[in-house]
């Protein structure tokens with residue numbers, strides 16, 4: 001059973017390795033600084049032994065309405081989104097459902113934000129093709145500017161979270 005909580009103070013993340021140096025470096029050196037500055041919020045997943053096995057980061061953002069497939073006429077030029085900045089699971093813990101649990105948690109946080117302010121989508125820039133397949137499995141579809149730039153609508157998130 002995973003525990004998923006905000007990354008707010010020093011935790012043992014120095015040995016976190018998901019196989020991608022950029023994502024390892026983010027959690028080891030940038031995540032807490034970014035939180036302090038208000039640029040994003042990182043959540044850590046800890047297993048029953050207390051080991052950090054995964055994380056994700058959320059921030060707010062906008063996307064251009066011209067990049068939204070089937071955009072509605074009411075949509076503003078800058079469409080408000082919650083941005084899933086990074087999501088990673090330790091290499092030796094992948095394919096155990098942890099990434100799914102982190103994604104569902106991020107979706108619930110997005111709904112909480114959407115209840116307070118306008119949010120149309122959960123947005124992600126997928127970094128790698130294998131990660132893209134992970135998001136496709138949960139219903140993410142591409143924006144028009146780049147097939148690696150993807151989103152899930154608030155309605156789709158509500159369906160995913162209740163299933």
Ligand SMILES: CC(C)(COP(=O)(O)OP(=O)(O)OC[C@H]1O[C@@H](n2cnc3c(N)ncnc32)[C@H](O)[C@@H]1OP(=O)(O)O)[C@@H](O)C(=O)NCCC(=O)NCCS
Nearest residue numbers: 087088089094095096097098099100126127130131133134
């Ligand atoms: C992408 C990632 C977060 C997925 O986490 P995970 O814990 O391995 O994923 P889950 O076990 O929840 O997988 C759920 C489903 O997603 C799909 N999936 C997960 N990893 C996949 C991969 N590498 N290739 C294809 N499909 C994949 C599968 O359908 C999988 O179900 P299955 O194992 O029953 O076949 C993880 O592999 C990771 O950290 N990768 C390296 C970093 C990265 O690419 N992060 C994303 C940056 S945008």
